[in-house]
């Protein structure tokens with residue numbers, strides 16, 4: 415348990431790392447942390463607890479509707495009412511409670527999934543509206559939990575709105591376990607405004623962030639999976655053969671059942687802008703054991719539209735082969751979002767699936783992936799853009 419030099423030497427407080435400037439991100443409250451890749455922790459803490467939640471880091475992002483907090487711990491532990499989040503929405507100690515004695519004026523108390531007001535004299539001044547967080551996950555013991563707190567929350571406290579300044583305003587956040595007082599914060603966070611679409615990119619994922627075996631698991635997530643798949647970094651280089659070029663290798667174990675699918679995905683907190691994409695390509699390294707297997711690709715946009723391709727044959731040789739999935743406008747709607755059609759300027763997830771074909775022959779085989787990328791409509795020469 416580290417202490418800031420400015421704190422009382424006797425105070426059992428954790429290290430606080432203050433950071434201004436928030437991140438406007440498309441976070442899925444699903445317990446997977448791939449969507450937090452590239453977002454620096456707001457605060458960190460040492461491994462220093464023998465009971466309760468041993469806090470490691472907190473990460474914070476927001477969109478127009480919610481404040482998202484990822485709580486990472488060294489130990490795997492279930493999210494409970496002992497887990498307290500204090501939000502100082504007006505960033506002043508003149509209002510709100512001094513939660514964990516961190517010199518915060520916390521106006522909104524989140525205790526597990528429940529939300530309450532706080533005043534200078536009341537730890538709990540009554541239920542907030544709504545009385546529960548928008549979402550948290552997972553329920554089970556885990557080393558990461560994601561929580562979504564509605565920005566329109568109202569409180570019966572010294573102030574009536576939990577986030578009175580809205581987007582662009584600076585708040586203060588503290589996270590701690592009330593059973594052991596392992597605490598991160600209080601730290602400043604400025605609620606980010608929507609920056610609009612990201613700059614155009616032709617590369618959805620060059621797979622170079624998967625630079626270790628463990629990184630692949632933590633920077634991707636399983637989708638709807640009928641069958642098993644273990645992901646690691648490919649032990650060879652990626653499709654280019656250059657050093658520093660990495661690729662994903664999946665070891666698939668498929669039963670002898672027709673159409674069974676194993677699926678992987680990656681969620682982007684900051685959406686990818688592939689406006690004008692007329693074709694999507696993926697480099698795939700196959701396996702002679704994958705003779706009976708097919709591959710498909712899916713993309714999901716920020717409003718929830720999910721479109722996927724029909725199946726293509728998995729290459730059956732272990733050399734890099736480019737698989738073409740065609741124009742995403744011609745793909746098939748799997749889930750309709752709030753706005754019709756796939757918004758190519760705001761892609762938040764890719765999914766790759768392997769499925770048995772109709773003859774129901776499974777087996778164990780390796781398939782590697784690299785360079786999920788686009789070709790612009792009407793452009794056939796990659797060097798043109």
Ligand SMILES: [Ca+2]
Pocket residue numbers: 441442443444445446447448449450560
């Ligand atoms: Ca997530």
Ligand SMILES: [Ca+2]
Pocket residue numbers: 459460461462463468469470596
């Ligand atoms: Ca700790």
Ligand SMILES: [Ca+2]
Pocket residue numbers: 502503504505506507508509510519520521
């Ligand atoms: Ca306050």
Ligand SMILES: [Ca+2]
Pocket residue numbers: 620621622652653659660661784785
């Ligand atoms: Ca690569």
